[in-house]
Amino acid sequence: MSVITTVCDLLDEYHGEKQWSNGRPILDELIYTILSQNTSAANSDRAYESLVNRFETWQAVAGSPVEDIASAIKSGGLANIKAPRIKNILLQIGERQHGDTNLDWLAELTDKEAVDYLLGFEGVGRKTAACVLMFSLGRPALPVDTHVHRVAMRLGLIEKVSADAAHDLLAQIVPAERIYSFHINMVAHGRQVCHARGPKCSQCVLDRICRWAGSNKGG
Numbered sequence: 001m002s003v004i005t006t007v008c009d010l011l012d013e014y015h016g017e018k019q020w021s022n023g024r025p026i027l028d029e030l031i032y033t034i035l036s037q038n039t040s041a042a043n044s045d046r047a048y049e050s051l052v053n054r055f056e057t058w059q060a061v062a063g064s065p066v067e068d069i070a071s072a073i074k075s076g077g078l079a080n081i082k083a084p085r086i087k088n089i090l091l092q093i094g095e096r097q098h099g100d101t102n103l104d105w106l107a108e109l110t111d112k113e114a115v116d117y118l119l120g121f122e123g124v125g126r127k128t129a130a131c132v133l134m135f136s137l138g139r140p141a142l143p144v145d146t147h148v149h150r151v152a153m154r155l156g157l158i159e160k161v162s163a164d165a166a167h168d169l170l171a172q173i174v175p176a177e178r179i180y181s182f183h184i185n186m187v188a189h190g191r192q193v194c195h196a197r198g199p200k201c202s203q204c205v206l207d208r209i210c211r212w213a214g215s216n217k218g219g
């Protein structure tokens, strides 16, 4: 059995296998993911709820002063960066689509075409684009956040590379049908077990196949 299959199996056994079900509409997921940048899930949930409660439509957000948008999302942190980012993206989409901000048509594109389209917006990087494809459309795009990046390098699944470079490398080795559960469980593992400082290797189900744990045991 390959190492990646073993990692997926052990993570599923420990954290529970995750199945993708319906996601948010594509534009909603894009805005949510921007709100989730550099903050906790609880904060981004609060900011997103506040934003959609304050404004009736995405067109209304696009037409509002950036200060009002920042006020609506302030619970999520970095509101002064995220508010203009969100407004600019909405304005650009509206300009391209004659006022319509619906992005459901992206579902007709290939993964690469959809990712390339999303990467064309300022403030949208590899992780954000992959989140939109995976969470909204259930596509086998693998977002690499700080937890996935750290745990994958410690395990030895990838060498020491940037998180951006890790997207392609991990997507090549994780079977498409396991990407969703792998992503969710690697994030959980990074938060609960494989902490940035003081990983709990003695309690980790991956320790016997982990390069980092093995090299530390060996002194």
Ligand code: SF4
Pocket (backbone or CB within 6 Å): 151, 154, 155, 193, 194, 195, 199, 200, 201, 202, 204, 205, 206, 207, 208, 210, 211, 212, 213
């Ligand atoms: S064995 Fe240690 S370093 Fe390796 S994945 Fe588990 S907690 Fe992280």
